[in-house]
Amino acid sequence: MKRNSRLSSTLHILVHMAETQEHALTSEQLATFIHTNPVVVRRTIAGLRDAGIVTSSRGHGGGWQLGRAPEKISLAEISAALGETLLPFGTEPESPGCLVEQAVIAALDDFRVEAERLLAEKLSRITLADLAADFHRRYELIGVTSHAV
Amino acid sequence: MKRNSRLSSTLHILVHMAETQEHALTSEQLATFIHTNPVVVRRTIAGLRDAGIVTSSRGHGGGWQLGRAPEKISLAEISAALGETLLPFGTEPESPGCLVEQAVIAALDDFRVEAERLLAEKLSRITLADLAADFHRRYELIGVTSHAV
DNA sequence: AGACTCGTAACTAAGTAAGTTACATGAAAC
DNA sequence: GTTTCATGTAACTTACTTAGTTACGAGTCT
Numbered sequence: 001m002k003r004n005s006r007l008s009s010t011l012h013i014l015v016h017m018a019e020t021q022e023h024a025l026t027s028e029q030l031a032t033f034i035h036t037n038p039v040v041v042r043r044t045i046a047g048l049r050d051a052g053i054v055t056s057s058r059g060h061g062g063g064w065q066l067g068r069a070p071e072k073i074s075l076a077e078i079s080a081a082l083g084e085t086l087l088p089f090g091t092e093p094e095s096p097g098c099l100v101e102q103a104v105i106a107a108l109d110d111f112r113v114e115a116e117r118l119l120a121e122k123l124s125r126i127t128l129a130d131l132a133a134d135f136h137r138r139y140e141l142i143g144v145t146s147h148a149v
Numbered sequence: 150m151k152r153n154s155r156l157s158s159t160l161h162i163l164v165h166m167a168e169t170q171e172h173a174l175t176s177e178q179l180a181t182f183i184h185t186n187p188v189v190v191r192r193t194i195a196g197l198r199d200a201g202i203v204t205s206s207r208g209h210g211g212g213w214q215l216g217r218a219p220e221k222i223s224l225a226e227i228s229a230a231l232g233e234t235l236l237p238f239g240t241e242p243e244s245p246g247c248l249v250e251q252a253v254i255a256a257l258d259d260f261r262v263e264a265e266r267l268l269a270e271k272l273s274r275i276t277l278a279d280l281a282a283d284f285h286r287r288y289e290l291i292g293v294t295s296h297a298v
Numbered sequence: 299a300g301a302c303t304c305g306t307a308a309c310t311a312a313g314t315a316a317g318t319t320a321c322a323t324g325a326a327a328c
Numbered sequence: 329g330t331t332t333c334a335t336g337t338a339a340c341t342t343a344c345t346t347a348g349t350t351a352c353g354a355g356t357c358t
Contacts (some may be wrong), residue, residue, distance in 0.1 A: 005316065040318090059324060211302075
């Protein structure tokens with residue numbers, strides 16, 4: 001798992017879980033999907049469990065499953081549950097008395113609030129089901145291609 | 150200069166430069182504004198020079214000045230010149246053959262392209278002159294307050 | 299010539315996040 | 329109830345990124 005790919009990796013995992021709703025997948029299995037360590041998986045998606053996006057169970061036959069239907073899980077929720085920041089830049093004061101800095105921070109914060117609202121809105125329109133559907137589309141395509149060739 | 154505050158710090162510097170258009174400011178002076186090192190300043194705003202946002206001159210009386218009027222410098226240009234990414238998450242393939250991953254990356258890239266266009270558009274509407282104007286507003290306010298109290 | 303300032307390379311230090319190890323906790327199977 | 333399997337989590341290591349620093353060459357004004 002590369003840096004800054006937590007959202008992408010988590011989505012990868014979740015789509016696999018959407019494809020396997022009949023039984024739970026272990027962190028071990030999930031880890032192989034994104035070429036990493038089971039512990040990293042557990043740590044990464046722990047927040048999703050708290051948000052009800054996935055459920056986990058221990059012991060024999062345990063593992064991870066979606067907490068609700070893929071249609072009801074939006075990328076906005078996933079991103080939020082991961083604790084991801086949509087915008088990368090910081091605006092914490094470094095010289096609290098400086099009016100120039102205050103003006104800069106005010107402008108940047110306004111922008112940030114508006115931008116985050118916008119991005120969250122966009123992300124909330126994409127669901128896990130959409131990704132799964134796209135996956136199936138690609139799967140069909142490969143199938144057709146294989147027959148054709 | 151804290152991490153992830155490059156945009157904010159650079160704006161701070163640029164507004165100061167907008168306030169001092171009659172003469173150049175040295176990296177040394179700029180560095181004190183954002184509590185850092187002259188070399189860090191030079192390194193950080195080197196990209197702005199290449200983009201024509203600022204000019205630099207060497208030797209006695211040298212330093213940095215705005216390359217054009219503050220009204221003509223947008224935050225979008227500044228952000229781009231700094232090489233900042235507006236969106237933090239990565240979408241590079243880690244398992245090139247996996248159709249699930251392909252679907253995830255496709256969705257994320259679509260979102261990213263659209264989101265970046267949107268953010269850049271928003272940032273292009275804010276100019277250095279706007280920040281300077283806000284600074285002056287704050288300055289007046291303090292003045293009034295001082296008189297009142 | 300001397301003082302000053304940028305340009306840049308090379309190195310150091312600090313902070314962040316992934317990867318790893320280890321072990322406790324809980325649940326199912328036998 | 330013991331064994332096996334899986335999560336939960338803490339602690340540590342490693343890799344990477346970026347700010348900070350030092351040093352010095354090159355250009356410019358007095």
